[in-house]
Amino acid sequence: MRLDCAIIGGGPAGLNAALVLGRARRKIMLFDENKARNAVTRESHGFITRDGVKPAEFRALAHQELSKYPSITITPVKVTTIEKQGENCFVVTTEAGERYEARTVILATGLKEQLPAIPGIADYYGRSLFSCPYCDGWELRDQPLVIITDTAEHAFHMGMTVYQWSRDLMICMNGGEKLEVEQAEKLRSKGIQVFEQRIKGLTGSEGRLACVILEDGVELKRSGGFVTSTWAHTLPFADMLGCELNEHGGIAADDFGRTNIDGLYAAGDASVIIPAQLIAAAAGGSRAAMGVNTELMHADF
Structure with missing residues (x-):
């Protein structure tokens, strides 16, 4: 045929x-x-x-x-x-x-x-962690959110973008690139904290994120966010x-x-x-x- x-x-x-x-x-x-x-x-x-x-x-x-x-x-x-x-x-x-x-x-x-190599991240992806704020930002509005990425370009761009949906925002670089001084200062001026440490793991239940645990033991209470793949x-x-x-x-x-x-x-x-x-x-x-x-x-x- x-x-x-x-x-x-x-x-x-x-x-x-x-x-x-x-x-x-x-x-x-x-x-x-x-x-x-x-x-x-x-x-x-x-x-x-x-x-x-x-x-x-x-x-x-x-x-x-x-x-x-x-x-x-x-x-x-x-x-x-x-x-x-x-x-x-x-x-x-x-x-x-x-x-x-x-x-x-x-x-x-x-x-x-391919999601970042973070233990358990697949358990939260599609439920409380997403890739596109235009697709899922509304559902996460005004919540304490995290952006997980390892590139400076993505971190700064996603920080600006997700800020439209929530002002309670943290960025985890997961041991990746460091932001330029100007970018880091701009994010801090908006109240966005940046953590350079690697992520040890995530906690939560039934796909709902509760905490991001950094390798130095710091715990970030977050209920959702976005991840770059x-x-x-x-x-x-x-x-x-x-x-x-x-x-x-x-x-x-x-x-x-x-x-x-x-x-x-x-x-x-x-x-x-x-x-x-x-x-x-x-x-x-x-x-x-x-x-x-x-x-x-x-x-x-």
Whole structure:
């Protein structure tokens, strides 16, 4: 079966790309392994009409809407390889050995994140520790918060940002870079304390943070906060296909998702990386779908 487009990844970028292409009457297949990065998240925010939606509910609603379009097929399998074979032909192979030919491909594979090596941090991530203040800052407003990071740039930027939601704020550098004197003084002038020591551990219950314990025994009573992670692509397709990367490590793409490989598009967190928001990823999927449809339209007309 020859597809107009194979979409790899069933998050908001892939789902919205499928919707736009399905409505354009393109024959597409959405490959969804269902291993979302936000699986630990209980609610997603910042998406108008869906503010506070549970990720599983969002996905179910999207699948229900896509089911109206007969040219969309959703396949719940893992893609293992993607090969480009000549012009206008990609061969997508699944874990089960099934092979599909597609004229174009959209990579909407998202990201995986590596949390700092702090004992127990995963127990709190997605419940009281988060990565994006725009997504979860409102729920933590006016609480005693902590920012956990190890780079000066992130510390200062996050300090300024999170200050909008809470003035009771501490920054833990976890033994990482030291802030510039001017940055440290600016933060202190706003009442934001900075601790350079490594973090020994965290305490709390049922995912609710209560205390950050530093290696010198100092205890910081905090009820939540934000943590900076390192990001990596979930699957090796960018390397496999020879994609160029942008300054943040995402797949370099233009405003309509076009990569440096003809017929290959990228959308969502896999391309943008920052900001990693539900609505931004969905918008990227829509733009990539328009790019794909335009390419196919010119090829066929």
